[in-house]
Amino acid sequence: MLLKFREEHEMLRKLVRDFTNAEIKPLARLIDEQEYIPDELIKKIANLGLLGTAFPEKYGGGGFGMVGYCVAQEEISRGCGATATFIGAHQSIGTNAIYVGGSEELKQKYLPQLTSGEKIxxxxxxxxxxxxxxxxxxxxxxxxxxxxxxxxxxxxxxxxxxxxxxxxxxxxxxxxxxxxxxxxxxxxxxxxxxxxxxxxxxxxxxxxxxxxxxxxxxxxxxxxRGFIIAMKTLDAGRLTIGACSVGAAKELLELSVQFANQRVQFDKPISQFEAIEFMIAEMTTKIYLMESILYRAAEKYDQGLDISQDAAIVKLYCSEAVKEIADMAVQIHGAMGYSSELPIERFYRDVRILKIFEGTSEIQKLIISRKTIKNQGKWKFDG
Missing domain, CATH: 2.40.110.10 (Butyryl-CoA Dehydrogenase, subunit A, domain 2)
Incomplete structure (x- = not known):
């Protein structure tokens, strides 16, 4: 069970966070309004190696595994949900289907072009x-x-x-x-x-x-054998949804605390009012749980273990939690949270899709319940 990130993952986090702050956040509003990610930004993402983060180096990937990929997606999602979605569709399902089920010849033919960003x-x-x-x-x-x-x-x-x-x-x-x-x-x-x-x-x-x-x-x-390959591919995609949810949730929490400390009503910052404190406490608790189950499942994935139920749990809980966190962030910001002047309303719109794609919340509940019923309701903590 992952209790501490490895040094290479911490270095990757800093690299992607710095890149997101410098290159993605300044463009996020424009990307939303123009409904298009600039080609130049995609090239920069590719040059940084973020289109092949999870894959082995023999195929041109970064060799960071699923844990490293989730770290990178978490940081990208703090800047722009659309950009994280582009990367996720390319890497964790589009390319990963070939990696999960393809022959060695097929992998050698296509993966280097995809991990480098030469092809999408x-x-x-x-x-x-x-x-x-x-x-x-x-x-x-x-x-x-x-x-x-x-x-x-x-x-x-x-x-x-x-x-x-x-x-x-x-x-x-x-x-x-x-x-x-x-x-x-x-x-x-x-x-x-x-x-x-x-x-x-x-x-x-x-x-x-x-x-x-x-x-x-x-x-x-x-x-x-395609359906089995598609379902295994979607396991990775569901962890991606978890990572995107965690990243958006952390950004929303930080923005909400900053605003609550600055916004004064009744002669004191609203962060000192119990109603606001309780929302911040709920947001913090949800993020703790989201992060914990995400990286536990990602570590199991990297160990080659079956994560079909884990991935469904991550996808279900994280996508539902970030929607609630986004709603609380809007509430804390009040009218400013509803205005496009701040990024809160964009996050609010962006995170809603996380409950739908890679399998709806309802489908995740079916996957989880059927596995639990098959196991006679017995739960084993396996790290």
Whole structure:
């Protein structure tokens, strides 16, 4: 169980925090308003190694593992939720699907391009009738003349418009199968950028596949094993949601305490009123729990242990807690919390999505309860 961060993780935290303060926070409001992350910022993120933080160095990654990746995402999320979402969709699901299930040849072909930021990745699972019911996907892949022909449409694909590489899941004769599809393959069509409540700088699109020919060697793992690969990939994605939640929550707490110390009512700072003190206490307690379960699960992931229930617990609790923390932050700031003059209202909008993507809160409850029922209600503390 992780009780103290290793030296390399503390060094990474400082590096990413300094970068976030200098490069991301000054642009966060503009990213939200223009609904676009500047290419120059993406290049800087790539040059810092933040598009391959978790992966082994043999594939061009940083070698920091899941713990290090969560540290980095936590710090990025303190600056801009949309930027953290872009990184998460690229690394923890888009690229990670290839790492989790791909052959060594597939990893060698694509991972160095993705970890370096030369290419950007996206994860294509969700469809119109396959959101929470992800097994119900209708996109098909049929074998013809030694190639796979993919037809179908994926919805709500983060990074869709800017991705070069798609990890796509389609139905074959043997079941759901994963494929690596390049955007320049003939028949790939990207839809318009969706308008959203929050994380507006993170582009979201429908992706259509019209008789797209994919080489046989671009299968991720074995035919019919795609659903298992997708679910294992989403375990990592759910830890990413935990990290984004922790980062946003810490920033909201700091901003709230600073404001409460400065804001004077009835001749004293509002931080001295019990109502405000109680909200700060609740925020602090939730962050303690969020951070504890996140890094416990991340350490287990790095040890190669099964974290399906852990990831669901992290995703459920952290996404729900940060929403409550954001609400309290708005309340502490009063009218200023509702104004776009301060970043509070942007955080409030951005964190709402965390309860939805990578599996809704309701789906996480199903995962958690079914594992608990299978274990006859017995809980084992395994570190």
């Amino acid at each position: 990745a996206a994860f294509c699972l969700t469809e119109a009738q396959a959101g929470s019911d992800s097994f119900n996907l209708k996109t098909t892949a049929t074998k013809k003349n030694g190639k796979w022909i993919i037809n179908g449409e994926k919805l709500w694909i983060t990074n869709g418009a800017i991705a070069d590489i798609f990890s796509v899941f389609a139905r074959t004769e043997k079941g759901i199968t994963g494929f690596v599809v390049e955007k320049n393959f003939q028949g790939v069509e990207v839809g318009h950028n969706e308008k959203k409540l929050g994380i507006r700088g993170s582009v979201t699109n429908a992706i259509r596949f019209n008789d797209v020919e994919v080489p046989e060697e671009n299968i991720i793992g074995q035919e019919g």
